[in-house]
Amino acid sequence: MSYAAAIDQLNSMTPELHTGAGQPRRKFSVEEVRTLLHALGDPHRQFPSVLIAGTNGKGSTAATLASILTASGLRTGLYTSPHLERPNERIRLGGSEISDADFARLYFRVHETADRLVASGQLPQHPSYFEVLTAQAFLYYAEQKIDIAVLEVGMGGRLDATNVVEPLVSVITDISLDHTEWLGPTIAAIAREKAGILRPEGVMVTLPQHPEANQVLGEVATSLGVRGINAAAYVPSAHEETSGAYSLQVLGEHIEVDSPLTGAHQHRNIALAIATAVELAQNRGLPVTAATIAQGIRSTRWPGRLERIARGPITWILDVAHNPAGAWALRAGLRTFLPEGSPHALVFSCLRDKPVNELAQILFPIFDQVILAPIHSARAASLDDLQAAAQLTGAAATAASSVREALEIAARLVPTGVIVVSGSVYLVGEARAILLGHAGSAA
Numbered sequence: 165m166s167y168a169a170a171i172d173q174l175n176s177m178t179p180e181l182h183t184g185a186g187q188p189r190r191k192f193s194v195e196e197v198r199t200l201l202h203a204l205g206d207p208h209r210q211f212p213s214v215l216i217a218g219t220n221g222k223g224s225t226a227a228t229l230a231s232i233l234t235a236s237g238l239r240t241g242l243y244t245s246p247h248l249e250r251p252n253e254r255i256r257l258g259g260s261e262i263s264d265a266d267f268a269r270l271y272f273r274v275h276e277t278a279d280r281l282v283a284s285g286q287l288p289q290h291p292s293y294f295e296v297l298t299a300q301a302f303l304y305y306a307e308q309k310i311d312i313a314v315l316e317v318g319m320g321g322r323l324d325a326t327n328v329v330e331p332l333v334s335v336i337t338d339i340s341l342d343h344t345e346w347l348g349p350t351i352a353a354i355a356r357e358k359a360g361i362l363r364p365e366g367v368m369v370t371l372p373q374h375p376e377a378n379q380v381l382g383e384v385a386t387s388l389g390v391r392g393i394n395a396a397a398y399v400p401s402a403h404e405e406t407s408g409a410y411s412l413q414v415l416g417e418h419i420e421v422d423s424p425l426t427g428a429h430q431h432r433n434i435a436l437a438i439a440t441a442v443e444l445a446q447n448r449g450l451p452v453t454a455a456t457i458a459q460g461i462r463s464t465r466w467p468g469r470l471e472r473i474a475r476g477p478i479t480w481i482l483d484v485a486h487n488p489a490g491a492w493a494l495r496a497g498l499r500t501f502l503p504e505g506s507p508h509a510l511v512f513s514c515l516r517d518k519p520v521n522e523l524a525q526i527l528f529p530i531f532d533q534v535i536l537a538p539i540h541s542a543r544a545a546s547l548d549d550l551q552a553a554a555q556l557t558g559a560a561a562t563a564a565s566s567v568r569e570a571l572e573i574a575a576r577l578v579p580t581g582v583i584v585v586s587g588s589v590y591l592v593g594e595a596r597a598i599l600l601g602h603a604g605s606a607a
Contacts, residue, residue: 165268165272166268167264167265167267167268169268170267170268170271170272171251173271173275174251174271174293174296174297177290177292177293177296191289192292192323192324192325193323194322194323194324194325194327194328196287196288196289196291196295197291197295197298197299197325197328198328199281199286199287200274200277200278200281200287200291200295200299201299201302201328203277203280203281203286204273204274204277204299204302204303205306207299207302207303207305207306207307208302208306208328208329210305210306211241211305211306211309211310211311211312211313212311212312212313212332212448213312213313213314213315213329213330213331213332214229214312214313214314214315214331214332214333214334214335214440214444215315215317215326215327215329215331215333215334215335215361216229216314216315216316216317216334216335216336216337217317217320217321217324217334217335217336217337217358217360217361218317218335218336218337218338218339218358219337219338219339219340219341219354219358219487219489220337220338220340220429220487220489220490220493221337221338221429221430221432221433221436222316222317222335222337223244223316223466223469224425224430224433224434224466224469225335225337225433225434225436225437226242226244226314226315226316227242227244227464227465227466228423228425228433228434228437228460228461228464228466229314229335229436229437229440229441230242230256230314231259231460231461231463231464231465232437232438232441232452232456232457232459232460232461233311233312233314233441233444233450233452233460234258234259234460234463235456235457235459235460235463236441236450236451236452236453236456236460237451237456238311238312238450238451239257239258239308239309239310239311239312240257240258240310240311240312240313240314241255241256241257241301241304241305241308241310241312241313241314242256242257242313242314243255243256243298243301243305243313243314243315243316243326244256244316245294245297245316245318246589247593248467248468248484248589248592248593248596248597249593249596249597249602251267251297252264252267254297254301255267255297255300255301255304257304257305257308257310259463259465262300262304266304267300270300270303270304271296271300273303274291274296274299274300274303275296278290278291278296292325294318294325295325298318298325298326299325301313312332312444312450313329315329315331317358317361319347320347320354320357320358320360321357321358321359321360321361322356322357322359322360322361323357323360324360324361327360327361330363331361331363331366332367332444332448333366333367333368333369333440333443333444334361334362334363334366334367334368334369334390335368335369335370335436335440336358336359336361336368336369336370336381337370337371337432337433337436338371338373338374338432338489339351339354339355339358339373339374339377340354340374340487340488340489341354341487341488341489350376351374351376351377352376352377352379352380354377355376355377355380355381356380356384358381359380359381359384359385362384362385362388362390363388363390364388364389364390365388365389365390365391366388366390366391367390367391367392367393367443367447368381368385368390368391368392368393369393369395369436369439369440369443370392370393370394370395370436371394371395371396371399371432371435371436372394372396393439393443394439395432395435395436395438395439395440396435397435397439398412398414398434398435398438398439399431399432399435400412400421400431408422409421409422412438414438414442414454414457414458415442415445415446415452415453415454415457416454417454417455418454419454419455419457419458420458421434421438421458421461422458422461422462423461423462423464424462424464424465425464425466425469425470426469426470426497427469427470427493427494427496427497428496428497429493429496429497430469434461437461438457438461441457441460442457467482467596468482468483468484468589468592468593468596469483469484470482470483470494470497470498470501471483471596472501473596473599473600475599477579477580477581478575478578478579478580478581478582478583479501479581479582479583480582480583480584480585480595480599481498481501481582481583481584481585482584482585482586482592482595482596482599483497483584483585483586483592484586484588484589484592485527485586485587486514486515486518486587486588486589487518487519487523488519488522488523488526491522491523491526491527491586492526494527494584494586495526495527495530498530498584501582502530502582506581506582507532507533507577507578507580507581507582508531508532508533508578508581508582508583508584509531509532509533509534509535509574509577509578509581509582509583509584510527510528510531510533510534510535510583510584510585510586511535511537511567511570511571511574511583511584511585511586511591511595512524512527512528512534512535512536512537512550512585512586512587512591513536513537513538513539513544513545513550513567513587513588513590513591514545514550514587514588514591515541515543515544515545515588515590516543516544516545516546516549517543518545518588520545520549520550520553521553521556523553523587524550524553524554524556524557524559525556525557527586527587528553528554528557528559528561529557529558529559531559531584532577532578533560533562533574533577533578534554534559534560534561534562535561535562535563535564535570535573535574535577536550536551536554536561536562536563536564536570537564537566537567537569537570537591538564538565538566538567539567539588539590539591539594540590540594541588541590544588544590547563550563551563562577567591567594567595567598568598570595571583571585571595571598571599
């Protein structure tokens with residue numbers, strides 16, 4: 165079966181987080197994932213892993229850590245979600261995404277195995293889109309005989325498909341309100357779900373953050389006998405934060421930290437990656453050194469995070485900020501890109517289960533022009549809802565009929581200057597494909 169057929173079947177699956185009219189809400193079960201993986205030969209048991217959960221920054225942390233481990237000479241798998249342009253992006257080895265041929269082959273192996281399990285009554289439902297891709301990733305990494313996998317949790321932690329592994333280290337990034345209808349209405353409730361990736365007598369790497377999150381993580385860690393590692397030693401001082409690259413002492417040596425990931429918020433994610441790499445070197449015997457940490461940070465590639473694309477007199481900035489914490493981080497990061505007096509515009513869209521009004525209040529006032537774009541998702545906010553949010557901020561917003569048209573309108577309104585594209589991963593992915601000439605690739 166072809167890659168195109170695999171993508172078509174994947175895209176036909178009901179999105180995990182979309183509950184249409186009359187549809188029951190999907191029940192997630194780690195046991196069901198274990199049943200599927202057992203039928204596939206338990207590939208997740210054939211390599212060690214690091215598990216990373218959190219609301220914001222977990223992808224950046226995972227990408228940085230994987231780059232460090234790759235620079236250290238390890239065959240490193242990196243599993244992340246969601247993707248920007250192609251599902252293959254989610255399954256990477258040493259910086260390269262899985263090939264179309266391997267993707268299709270493993271997809272149909274997982275799909276056919278799942279069909280048999282459902283038919284025999286061993287599974288009550290077919291695995292979800294994310295669960296299928298997770299099983300594919302584990303099969304690929306087992307086949308490739310990797311040295312270690314860095315796994316980004318999809319949502320929450322406790323019931324996530326990635327949580328079937330026994331991680332060497334559990335990393336928890338910053339926690340804020342997101343997916344509240346699934347994870348709970350408070351930061352404490354969400355933190356408890358994220359803490360589901362901790363293991364008895366295990367290791368947790370984190371940073372001080374919201375008091376409610378700190379309290380829950382501390383309580384769960386104590387109850388499980390988890391050894392906590394505070395990554396604060398690797399966060400630069402306020403002075404260093406404003407000066408780009410900065411120096412740190414790591415593994416007894418001074419290194420220069422110079423990451424392509426811009427924005428002060430990335431310093432926390434980089435610190436988490438460093439602390440995890442140090443733990444793996446000191447207590448797991450991995451060949452990580454101060455030099456390979458510095459090299460891995462410099463080599464990190466993680467598009468769609470304050471990513472700059474120059475096209476003639478326009479600088480496009482793409483960022484997947486999709487919740488209030490991410491929007492505030494974007495707004496802070498844009499200070500250096502939006503010089504006073506220069507024209508700038510925002511192309512925006514988001515999902516309807518996000519706090520549309522709050523996102524608009526954070527972002528819209530700092531732009532001269534706002535262009536609203538429809539996105540291809542069953543969960544997309546309507547243009548009417550986006551217009552209503554814009555009106556609440558007093559912004560003059562223009563609605564487009566497509567992402568491509570939104571980019572064209574923005575370029576006409578700001579023919580020289582900065583245009584930011586943000587609010588949804590779906591929006592950023594489609595816009596990036598158009599700007600880079602990739603449009604038409606698998607979604």
